[in-house]
Every structure is written in structure tokens, then in C-alpha cells.
Amino acid sequence: MAIGYETMGDGAHKVLALHGWFGDHTTFRPLRDALSLSEFTYASVAYRGYGISRQISGNYTMKEIAADALEVADKLGWKEFSLIGHSMGGMAVQRILADAPARIRKLVAVTPVPASGVPFDEQGWNLFSGAPASRDNRRMIIDFSTGNRLSNAWIDHMARYSEETSTREAFAGYLQAWAKTDFHTEIEGKTLPVKVIVGANDGALTADVMKATYLAWYPNASLEVMPNAGHYPMNETPVALATSMEAFLRG
16 A cells, blocks of 8 residues: 655655654645745655554554655655655654665754654653553643643644544554664764754754754754744744745755
């Protein structure tokens, strides 16, 4: 069964977009009205167990995400393309880079998980590992990662949507993948242009985390801290995010 994806635009610069743990193929839709769709073509992939790929089971690993995403690029006839990854997708696009470096033009990592994974203390791990079975845990994670400052209605929507759009098995499996995987030595020193964007109100994946990982590994990496955003700038500040991403991609 083929991996699901949706496209936006018909421009010459091809961009493969990968979502985060709480997202799916619709993650980047809020940016649509601010994207230059005559200049870029975006393909948003849904991982196994998520969104329009929800019925497809898998091993839920970074290698599997990368292989599936490359299969989508092949199906679209894209020999060369740029990458955008949000959160867990920020780790996944680096896996694609490691597996197919000659095909990647530029990489945009939005509030991304590093290629070395994420360390947890016991309390944090209990919160995250309990999230597949608990909407309350999902709510707490979303609220914390956006600075405990956004409307309860939006937080409820995000938690409910993640429950509805992903299988519990996939959601649990991908946690192990993005938290426990470490392949940073495979991408360290890659010289392609990399843009890292974090939200000023993201309490976990901060500018300091990016300086110790992405900016230390990629010699041509730059960092932007987006004001008035937390972990979900595509929802919180969509026009600013789209403008920043495309300025980098066309530069």
C-alpha cells in the first residue's frame, strides 16, 4: 500500500515536508496562503500510522520514514529537492540527508529534534510515554511546548486531532524513534545550507539546544528564533514562518 501525501503548488523548486509527532500530512496547510506556490512545489508526507497513511502499519523508525519519503519523491519524479521537517520530522529529514545526500538542496528544520535524540528524566519520560493512552498527557505536552500561554480550545483541538489522526501503536513507536535514535555522526560536517527555526516560547527545543547540535554539526547552518511562537509556528505564526522558510530556500 502506497504512502499517502498531498501536494501544494507547481513551482520548479521541489520541497519534501515532514510532520511532527502530533501532526500528519495536514501540518503545513496553515501556511498555504503565505506560500509562493508558483515558485515552489511542496509534498507533505503522512507517516505510517498517521493521517492518510493511517491504515499502513510499520516498524515506526527513522529509517522507515526516510525510505517512505524517498519513495514519494521517486513517484513524483523528483531527482533533487529541499527538505522541511517539523519537530520529529526535523530528525527524519536528517535521516533522509544521511541516506540520499546527493539529492538534497537545502534543509529547513522547524523546532526540530536533533539527530542525536532527546534525553528525558524519569518524570518527563513518564509524561511522554503515557501520551499514547492519555489525552491529558498530550494536552500537557502541547501546553508546555508552547509556553503555557495559548487558548485551551486550541490545545484541546491539537490533542484530540493527534488521537484521531494516528494509531496508538504508531504514536508510541515513533516516540521511541525520535527520543532514542542517534545517528548524528552520519550527518556531522555536511556542508549543505541548513536553516534552523525555533519558537521563543518552546521550553524544550530551545536555541541553546540547537547551538549544541545543529549549529555544531552543520558548518553552513543558521538559527532563527521566531518571536510569539512556541513549538508550532505553522499554527502560531504561519505567515512569518512561510516567509522565513521561502527566503532561505530561494536564497
